[in-house]
Amino acid sequence: MESLLRNALCVDPAAGLEEPGLRDVLLRDGLIAGLTEPGSLPTEAGREDLDLEGRLLIPGLMDMHVHLRDPGQEYKEDIVSGSRAAVCGGFTAVLAMPNTSPVLDKGAEVSYVLDAAAQTACARVYVAGALTKGLKGESLSEMGDMLAAGAVAFTDDGRGVQDSGVMRLALEYASSLGAPVLSHCQVETLVGGGQVNEGIASTRLGLAGWPAAGEEIQIARDIALCELTGCALHIQHISTAEGVALVRAAKAKGLPVTCEVTPHHLFLTEDALDAHYDTNFKMNPPLRTAADAAALRAALEKGDIDCVATDHAPHAPHEKSLEFELAPFGTTGLETALGLVLTNLVATGELSLAQLVERMAHAPRRILGLAPVTLTVGSVADLTVIDRDVEWEVCVDGFASKSKNCAFIGKKLKGRASEVLIGGTVVLRGGELL
Amino acid sequence: MGALSTKHVIDIQDLSVEDINLILDTAVPFKEVNQRTIKKLPTLRGRTVVNLFLEPSTRTRTSFELAAKRLSADGINFSASTSATIKGESLVDTAQTLDAMDCDLVIIRHGYAGSPRILAQNMRAHIINGGDGKHQHPTQALLDLFTIRERFGRLAGLKVAVVGDIAHSRVFGSLGPALDMLGAQVTAIAPKTLLPACPELLGASVSTSLDEALETYDVVYMLRIQQERLERSPLPSLREYARLYGMNLERLARMKPEAILMHPGPVNRGVELTSDTIEMARNLLLYQVNAGVAVRMALMYLLLGGDQDGIAA
Numbered sequence: 001m002e003s004l005l006r007n008a009l010c011v012d013p014a015a016g017l018e019e020p021g022l023r024d025v026l027l028r029d030g031l032i033a034g035l036t037e038p039g040s041l042p043t044e045a046g047r048e049d050l051d052l053e054g055r056l057l058i059p060g061l062m063d064m065h066v067h068l069r070d071p072g073q074e075y076k077e078d079i080v081s082g083s084r085a086a087v088c089g090g091f092t093a094v095l096a097m098p099n100t101s102p103v104l105d106k107g108a109e110v111s112y113v114l115d116a117a118a119q120t121a122c123a124r125v126y127v128a129g130a131l132t133k134g135l136k137g138e139s140l141s142e143m144g145d146m147l148a149a150g151a152v153a154f155t156d157d158g159r160g161v162q163d164s165g166v167m168r169l170a171l172e173y174a175s176s177l178g179a180p181v182l183s184h185c186q187v188e189t190l191v192g193g194g195q196v197n198e199g200i201a202s203t204r205l206g207l208a209g210w211p212a213a214g215e216e217i218q219i220a221r222d223i224a225l226c227e228l229t230g231c232a233l234h235i236q237h238i239s240t241a242e243g244v245a246l247v248r249a250a251k252a253k254g255l256p257v258t259c260e261v262t263p264h265h266l267f268l269t270e271d272a273l274d275a276h277y278d279t280n281f282k283m284n285p286p287l288r289t290a291a292d293a294a295a296l297r298a299a300l301e302k303g304d305i306d307c308v309a310t311d312h313a314p315h316a317p318h319e320k321s322l323e324f325e326l327a328p329f330g331t332t333g334l335e336t337a338l339g340l341v342l343t344n345l346v347a348t349g350e351l352s353l354a355q356l357v358e359r360m361a362h363a364p365r366r367i368l369g370l371a372p373v374t375l376t377v378g379s380v381a382d383l384t385v386i387d388r389d390v391e392w393e394v395c396v397d398g399f400a401s402k403s404k405n406c407a408f409i410g411k412k413l414k415g416r417a418s419e420v421l422i423g424g425t426v427v428l429r430g431g432e433l434l
Numbered sequence: 435m436g437a438l439s440t441k442h443v444i445d446i447q448d449l450s451v452e453d454i455n456l457i458l459d460t461a462v463p464f465k466e467v468n469q470r471t472i473k474k475l476p477t478l479r480g481r482t483v484v485n486l487f488l489e490p491s492t493r494t495r496t497s498f499e500l501a502a503k504r505l506s507a508d509g510i511n512f513s514a515s516t517s518a519t520i521k522g523e524s525l526v527d528t529a530q531t532l533d534a535m536d537c538d539l540v541i542i543r544h545g546y547a548g549s550p551r552i553l554a555q556n557m558r559a560h561i562i563n564g565g566d567g568k569h570q571h572p573t574q575a576l577l578d579l580f581t582i583r584e585r586f587g588r589l590a591g592l593k594v595a596v597v598g599d600i601a602h603s604r605v606f607g608s609l610g611p612a613l614d615m616l617g618a619q620v621t622a623i624a625p626k627t628l629l630p631a632c633p634e635l636l637g638a639s640v641s642t643s644l645d646e647a648l649e650t651y652d653v654v655y656m657l658r659i660q661q662e663r664l665e666r667s668p669l670p671s672l673r674e675y676a677r678l679y680g681m682n683l684e685r686l687a688r689m690k691p692e693a694i695l696m697h698p699g700p701v702n703r704g705v706e707l708t709s710d711t712i713e714m715a716r717n718l719l720l721y722q723v724n725a726g727v728a729v730r731m732a733l734m735y736l737l738l739g740g741d742q743d744g745i746a747a
Contacts, residue, residue, distance in 0.1 A: 203632040203635045206569025325567065
């Protein structure tokens with residue numbers, strides 16, 4: 001089975017394509033079989049040719065922080081709808097978080113997600129298992145069992161592990177199995193019922209504050225435990241300038257520490273809350289200050305922040321329309337992340353296309369120990385095609401996700417995924433799911 | 435008589451300085467009405483006012499209820515125990531249900547900040563915030579402004595100390611910005627554990643000592659220590675609080691002779707104020723309560739565009 005992507009403007013720093021280069025890309029049996037000068041291969045009967053007309057072709061994007069809500073909360077999202085949202089957003093792979101119902105803390109639950117995904121998902125679905133049983137932070141989950149079932153990382157995402165002794169054990173155990181630990185950093189005694197950033201937003205809205213220190217203290221602790229245990233540590237959804245400084249210092253020491261940032265922490269601040277109590281802006285960690293967002297953008301460019309991950313957190317309208325303090329945390333992100341990064345970082349010259357590929361395709365797979373996807377012969381043909389010129393507005397009726405709780409509704413963006421291929425098969429074409 | 439520039443009074447900053455002055459001016463004749471034997475005007479006859487009190491309240495609910503009755507409005511009371519919210523109905527659904535009954539004005543008291551906005555987004559009626567979580571309590575601020583203005587004849591240039599649980603106080607959430615808007619100088623006095631992250635956003639400068647400049651204030655406003663709303667105790671003891679930040683006869687004697695002492699009530703005796711201080715200040719504390727009815731009548735009247743002739747009757 002062969003197909004040819006003609007006139008693809010290829011970018012992939014891992015393939016020596018730092019700068020865009022026009023190629024024809026030959027695919028065979030789900031792999032890349034050749035990259036040639038445009039027009040050098042003659043048309044062949046039985047081979048499907050797709051002319052990209054100079055659109056960007058990059059290795060398929062991966063989002064390593066996604067809540068698929070399946071099993072248990074399928075009214076918010078499920079494996080099918082979540083994977084469709086991923087493909088619409090240009091992602092070929094996602095990492096599903098374990099805070100489902102039941103929690104993914106044993107091999108059987110991990111197998112359920114992977115089996116269901118294999119049968120029904122249109123994107124590749126990877127699974128992070130719970131770090132502790134029931135995400136309670138008290139005792140180690142059966143990480144070995146979950147690894148055998150196919151889990152690739154462990155996390156108690158949604159809450160921080162409060163007991164430092166338990167966190168130490170979890171890091172030691174995970175590192176014995178060679179699995180990375182993804183850490184949601186939140187000190188409960190400081191954060192408590194915190195709703196919004198402690199500062200302007202908490203004062204203006206009369207809501208309990210979620211202080212930056214509540215995140216930074218646990219980042220600092222986990223880095224110290226990383227040094228003690230040697231376990232690969234990945235800090236999730238980092239949101240403050242000081243948090244980034246801690247990670248930068250850890251990296252300078254040579255520790256195996258990485259981190260991710262979400263589009264909402266890059267491009268929104270607590271000022272978005274104004275006086276409106278719009279629960280689409282209720283996030284955990286909360287939207288921070290303009291100075292924090294600027295530091296996050298600079299750190300992403302510099303590489304102190306390894307990757308962009310969306311923390312795609314779908315919620316039903318009846319949940320998000322509650323009183324602010326009763327509404328759940330989170331925004332959807334899969335379908336807006338690429339457009340936001342293209343519009344707000346690439347078009348402005350703050351991030352090169354090669355850096356976008358590194359931060360949104362290569363880094364997540366490297367952090368999780370997955371096989372790289374590159375524009376080289378022999379690589380699996382998980383590919384994202386980007387139309388950089390299309391202008392579009394994020395609108396409430398335009399989501400493939402089951403949920404519409406998006407903090408970016410109304411934003412005008414330039415650039416989005418037009419085609420997505422997974423294992424050489426076209427699953428998105430002309431921006432439409434096939 | 436003019437009209438207000440806003441449909442709802444949720445945030446004190448929904449009101450302009452002109453709006454606030456209009457409300458205070460309008461409250462003056464209503465206060466006179468409340469001294470009459472027949473304390474009832476026909477101005478809001480046929481209008482429906484709903485008191486949606488989802489959190490316990492005695493004085494605010496009574497004050498609004500009385501204000502509505504004295505303006506001849508038809509009032510309905512919903513409390514947490516009678517409303518459908520305890521059966522799990524969402525506030526959005528409650529709002530839409532009340533809206534279907536064609537209410538003209540809803541006063542909401544709720545434990546969650548921002549909840550009056552949910553009503554405003556789902557109803558045609560005017561909304562008055564009767565206290566939302568730790569956010570705002572604009573009618574308390576208005577009656578306090580009225581009280582201060584009655585005493586001094588002005589608000590601009592006055593030095594006002596507000597003492598106590600600033601961080602958890604919806605009273606201060608409205609009063610601080612209101613005093614600032616009207617040109618008073620506000621000092622929030624509390625230990626840092628009871629101060630919000632950015633007190634300057636509420637129009638206040640900050641001091642951690644009550645004794646430091648006590649003789650310079652025109653108004654000393656003691657906030658209630660909201661013991662039920664303190665997540666982790668920010669105070670070592672109420673005894674120590676009373677010692678450092680409580681009003682007693684000794685401190686009262688140090689205040690300017692013309693200075694006034696205020697409290698939104700209910701008072702924790704022996705905490706914010708000693709009992710003998712309460713006796714000394716009783717007239718003013720009750721004056722605040724009395725003014726509350728008139729100010730709420732004025733606000734309802736202005737929002738609902740009541741019939742003017744009624745007042746003179």
